Amino acid sequence: MIRAYNVSKVYENGVVALKNVSFKIDKGDFVFVVGPSGAGKTTLIKLIFKEEEPTEGYLVVAGRNLSRLKRRDVPFYRRKIGVVFQDFRLLPQKTVFENVAFAMEVVEASKKEIHRKVPLVLELVGLLDRQKAFPSELSGGEKQRVALARAIVNNPEIIIADEPTGNLDPDTAWDIIDLLKEINLRGTTVVVATHASQIVNTMKQRVIALRKGLVVKDQERGGYRIEN
Amino acid sequence: MKIRTFAYFVKEAVKSMFRNGLMTLASIGAVAAALLVLGCFIIITLNINYIVSDIESQVEITAYLNDSLENDQINDIGREIIQIKGVKEVVFVSKAQALEEFKERLKEHKNILIGLEEDNPLPDSYRIKALTPEDVGFVAEKVSSIKGVAEVKYAKEVVDKLFTITRWIRIIALGFMAIFALVAVFIISNTIKITVFARRKEINIMKYIGATDWFIRWPFFIEGMLMGLIGASIAIGILMGGYYYLLKVLYTHIRIIKLLPIKYFYDYAGYMALAGAIIGSLGSTISIRKFLKV
Ligand SMILES: Nc1ncnc2c1ncn2[C@@H]1O[C@H](COP(=O)(O)OP(=O)(O)OP(=O)(O)O)[C@@H](O)[C@H]1O
Ligand SMILES: [Mg+2]
Numbered sequence: 001m002i003r004a005y006n007v008s009k010v011y012e013n014g015v016v017a018l019k020n021v022s023f024k025i026d027k028g029d030f031v032f033v034v035g036p037s038g039a040g041k042t043t044l045i046k047l048i049f050k051e052e053e054p055t056e057g058y059l060v061v062a063g064r065n066l067s068r069l070k071r072r073d074v075p076f077y078r079r080k081i082g083v084v085f086q087d088f089r090l091l092p093q094k095t096v097f098e099n100v101a102f103a104m105e106v107v108e109a110s111k112k113e114i115h116r117k118v119p120l121v122l123e124l125v126g127l128l129d130r131q132k133a134f135p136s137e138l139s140g141g142e143k144q145r146v147a148l149a150r151a152i153v154n155n156p157e158i159i160i161a162d163e164p165t166g167n168l169d170p171d172t173a174w175d176i177i178d179l180l181k182e183i184n185l186r187g188t189t190v191v192v193a194t195h196a197s198q199i200v201n202t203m204k205q206r207v208i209a210l211r212k213g214l215v216v217k218d219q220e221r222g223g224y225r226i227e228n
Numbered sequence: 229m230k231i232r233t234f235a236y237f238v239k240e241a242v243k244s245m246f247r248n249g250l251m252t253l254a255s256i257g258a259v260a261a262a263l264l265v266l267g268c269f270i271i272i273t274l275n276i277n278y279i280v281s282d283i284e285s286q287v288e289i290t291a292y293l294n295d296s297l298e299n300d301q302i303n304d305i306g307r308e309i310i311q312i313k314g315v316k317e318v319v320f321v322s323k324a325q326a327l328e329e330f331k332e333r334l335k336e337h338k339n340i341l342i343g344l345e346e347d348n349p350l351p352d353s354y355r356i357k358a359l360t361p362e363d364v365g366f367v368a369e370k371v372s373s374i375k376g377v378a379e380v381k382y383a384k385e386v387v388d389k390l391f392t393i394t395r396w397i398r399i400i401a402l403g404f405m406a407i408f409a410l411v412a413v414f415i416i417s418n419t420i421k422i423t424v425f426a427r428r429k430e431i432n433i434m435k436y437i438g439a440t441d442w443f444i445r446w447p448f449f450i451e452g453m454l455m456g457l458i459g460a461s462i463a464i465g466i467l468m469g470g471y472y473y474l475l476k477v478l479y480t481h482i483r484i485i486k487l488l489p490i491k492y493f494y495d496y497a498g499y500m501a502l503a504g505a506i507i508g509s510l511g512s513t514i515s516i517r518k519f520l521k522v
Pocket of ligand 1: 011012013015016017035036037038039040041042043044
């Protein structure tokens with residue numbers, strides 16, 4: 001589903017965020033990308049999402065070579081991927097319902113479809129009773145779940161979550177991870193970037209560990225261990 | 229595009245216009261001002277053209293005929309002249325008439341012409357009016373090549389001068405139009421830039437959830453177009469009202485100056501509305517371009 005071939009990313013300011021990274025994620029996988037702050041996790045997600053271009057190497061995602069993807073095809077490619085951003089990126093002037101519905105409006109879904117689907121995903125993330133609230137009225141965990149609802153509403157093939165448990169208390173964090181696992185069990189490929197060692201260790205899923213831009217570990221049913 | 233999607237775009241555009249109330253007013257004002265100036269120029273230019281071409285077409289060509297032509301031949305020449313392209317009117321002036329006119333002009337000195345009636349030295353002639361000043365030279369040339377025409381005369385300098393004047397008026401007016409249109413585009417693009425900047429986060433998110441460039445662009449496009457159209461409508465309203473009032477005043481007080489009737493400008497009102505829409509959408513296209521590169 002996602003393959004990286006010797007990918008390197010050097011930002012314009014000279015920071016080397018990724019060095020010669022290669023890996024393979026199959027359809028239906030649940031993968032943690034771990035590593036200390038600055039390791040390059042977000043950068044990797046940005047490359048998969050084509051928000052940034054690799055300096056060297058290339059990625060093939062959902063059967064597309066991203067380096068060859070035409071500009072006008074990028075929106076259609078992105079519709080296949082649901083991203084939960086580290087900073088949520090919710091629209092402050094839209095309600096919970098509208099934020100999720102927005103993702104469907106953008107892909108020109110019908111009103112009927114929107115009114116059928118949005119309550120369903122809000123139910124799934126447990127926010128149906130908060131649908132009229134604005135993001136400023138939500139807790140961090142709730143915002144996280146809205147972002148997740150928006151990411152899954154268009155049935156993407158891949159869900160990528162960047163630090164989805166970032167500032168959440170352990171219980172809420174687990175709720176989010178359980179949700180992601182549930183989505184994964186329905187056949188969606190899930191990639192989660194995180195620091196949360198406890199969760200990673202307990203989940204026993206595939207782990208790709210990054211450090212200073214290098215893949216230092218890639219193992220099935222791995223754990224999180226910060227090596228020095 | 230689905231109707232519902234289009235309705236969404238229009239709704240977004242109108243919402244955004246209300247949200248930036250003051251800037252929207254400023255943009256509409258800018259378009260209105262630019263088109264007002266443009267419209268004034270159109271009205272002035274067209275009216276000058278109208279008045280001038282009235283004078284221009286009054287520039288006469290006189291074709292003197294050979295002596296000793298039969299009446300039939302004279303009629304044939306007349307028929308031939310009227311068939312030349314650009315000829316508006318042909319009048320025959322006989323030797324006798326010419327002499328009478330000459331006498332009129334000489335007034336008290338007309339005695340010196342006594343005795344010429346028997347042996348009139350003035351030739352028969354045709355007086356020709358052209359449709360436009362551009363036609364005068366051509367018509368004169370054609371007429372002079374007709375058999376039986378001895379000589380052709382017209383006020384060449386007058387025609388040429390009028391010709392240059394109208395040309396310059398056109399060039400200057402066009403120049404001003406271009407400048408004002410550019411200013412309006414600039415102001416609109418700045419207003420929309422403010423909207424776009426205020427909503428850059430939203431645009432970013434839209435891009436990340438898979439919105440196409442056009443999906444993002446449409447609301448801004450419509451917003452610019454609406455501002456342009458509203459500005460144009462205001463300008464058209466003011467110009468039409470003002471011109472209607474001017475015609476009324478002129479008609480009741482100074483009846484000699486004849487201006488173009490108002491219905492002549494209906495087409496131009498349409499063009500101005502179109503210009504407003506183009507200015508608006510151009511402005512919005514310019515301002516959003518750089519925000520789409522994500
Ligand atoms: N837009 C950018 N321009 C320049 N340097 C950047 C940019 N984004 C990230 N970096 C740098 O690239 C390196 C990797 O950053 P990245 O955001 O990928 O780390 P991360 O693993 O997501 O960290 P965290 O766990 O703190 O989110 C860092 O050194 C960072 O400073
Ligand atoms: Mg990060």
